Amino acid sequence: SYELTQPPSVSVSPGQTASITCSGDKLGDKYACWYQQKAGQSPVVVISQDNKRPSGIPERFSASNSGNTATLTITGTQAVDEADYYCQAWDSYTVIFGGGTKLTVL
Amino acid sequence: QVQLQEAGPGLVKPSQTLSLTCTVSGGSISSGTYYWNWVRQPAGKGLEWIGNFQITGTPNFNPSLKSRVTISVDRSKNQFSLKLTSVTAADTALYYCARAMPNYYGMDVWGQGTTVTVSS
Numbered sequence: 001s002y003e004l005t006q007p008p009s010v011s012v013s014p015g016q017t018a019s020i021t022c023s024g025d026k027l028g029d030k031y032a033c034w035y036q037q038k039a040g041q042s043p044v045v046v047i048s049q050d051n052k053r054p055s056g057i058p059e060r061f062s063a064s065n066s067g068n069t070a071t072l073t074i075t076g077t078q079a080v081d082e083a084d085y086y087c088q089a090w091d092s093y094t095v096i097f098g099g100g101t102k103l104t105v106l
Numbered sequence: 107q108v109q110l111q112e113a114g115p116g117l118v119k120p121s122q123t124l125s126l127t128c129t130v131s132g133g134s135i136s137s138g139t140y141y142w143n144w145v146r147q148p149a150g151k152g153l154e155w156i157g158n159f160q161i162t163g164t165p166n167f168n169p170s171l172k173s174r175v176t177i178s179v180d181r182s183k184n185q186f187s188l189k190l191t192s193v194t195a196a197d198t199a200l201y202y203c204a205r206a207m208p209n210y211y212g213m214d215v216w217g218q219g220t221t222v223t224v225s226s
Contacts, residue, residue, distance in 0.1 A: 001169060033212035035153075042202060042216035043153065049210050086153055090210060093166040095143070095155040 002091035004098035011104045018074040020101045022087030025068060030089045032070040034063055037100075038083045046085075047072060079105050108133040110203050110217035118197075118224050124190040128203030128217060135184050136161050141206040143213060144177065144188045146199040154199075156188065158206065193224045 004024045012018035022032065032050055035043035045054055047063040050070070060075045070089075074081055082105045087098040114126035128142070135142065144156040157177050159165035165177045176189040190197060200221050204213040 031210035033210070035212070037153075042218055043204075043213070044216075045212040045214055048207075048212045048214075052211075054211075054214060084152075088153075088212060094168060095158065095166075095206075097145075097153040097155060100152040 002089075002094075002096050004087055004089060004096055006085075006087060006098040006101045008099070009102045009104065011106055012074075012077045013106055014079060015076055018077045018081070018103055018105075020072045020074075020085050020087075020103065022070040022072070022089075022098045023068055024070075024089060024096075027068050027070055027089060028066040030065075030091070032063070032065045032087055032089045034061075034070075034072045035086045035088065036081075036083045037086065043086065074103075077103075077105055081105060108205060108215050110205065110215055112201060112203050112217045112220040114201075114220055114222065116221055116223060118193055118222060119226050120194055120224055121192055124188070124193050124197060124222055124224070126188045126201055126203075126220060126222070127185050128187070130184045130186075130205075135179060135186065136181050139208045141208065142177075142179070142186050143204045143206055145202045145204055145213075146197075147202070147219070148196075148199045156190075156201075159186070160208075195224050198222065198224045 034047040037043040050065040141158045143158040157167040179186045200219040202219045205215040206213045
């Protein structure tokens with residue numbers, strides 16, 4: 001079965017750039033999206049279709065997907081960005097989630 | 107604005123069937139080409155997709171759960187449902203329903219989730 005691998009944790013200082021990776025076999029040939037989940041809340045999609053920001057998502061969120069890796073980048077990270085982040089892709093008609101990355105803003 | 111609300115028993119005994127419903131408000135479950143999903147999350151762990159359906163198509167399931175999962179829709183109530191049979195403690199989780207846009211746009215609307223505990 002298809003798997004997506006994320007680092008368990010990433011730390012970043014306020015104002016710096018955070019990068020969270022998501023790896024999977026030929027992931028670049030599939031579409032990926034990213035979700036943010038803050039403590040006690042439901043997930044929110046922050047990136048769709050590899051690199052599109054839904055309405056209301058700040059411009060500091062961007063993403064790319066190529067080869068075996070999709071990357072979520074948060075430029076000028078703020079304290080409010082501290083959350084768990086999940087990548088998600090599709091394998092045929094099934095939905096696959098990565099294991100999630102806890103982003104800590106120190 | 108579409109909203110989703112999960113409902114169902116918070117406690118299910120081992121070997122029994124877990125049954126949840128998701129009520130869609132602010133829009134019709136029968137309109138558009140959205141995918142309607144079930145996702146779960148054990149406490150302190152990651153998201154696990156259970157399955158989905160498109161109103162005009164056949165359901166899709168997580169292969170690891172497929173043999174135990176049924177997803178159905180009640181258009182008259184604007185609801186869809188999840189049944190998971192032969193539950194064990196490993197099925198204890200927060201269960202979400204979520205709407206996904208077509209063309210790989212991801213799940214844009216989520217319910218608040220409902221906690222299901224499997225215990226005797």
